[in-house]
Amino acid sequence: MTANESKDPDLGRVQFLTVAEVAVMMRVSKMTVYRLVHAGELPAARVGRSFRVPRQAVRDYLRNAYHDAG
Numbered sequence: 001m002t003a004n005e006s007k008d009p010d011l012g013r014v015q016f017l018t019v020a021e022v023a024v025m026m027r028v029s030k031m032t033v034y035r036l037v038h039a040g041e042l043p044a045a046r047v048g049r050s051f052r053v054p055r056q057a058v059r060d061y062l063r064n065a066y067h068d069a070g
Helices: 003-007 011-015 019-026 031-036 053-066
Strands: 016-018 046-048 050-054
Touching: 011 050, 016 019, 016 053, 019 031, 019 053, 031 050, 050 053
Parallel strands: none
Antiparallel strands: 016 050, 046 050
């Protein structure tokens, strides 16, 4: 166990996705994902020059963005 995991044990269980993986999952362009991240609508961690998005954040976003067409 690393020092960070001892402070927040759940952090080690978070699954991160790349912007490209999120785009495929949501069936949108990478630019759309970047816009969501920069607008604060989709949380992301900056790793060097790229972003990583928690898988659960994508699921939550999609669940909250769903509108019943009926």
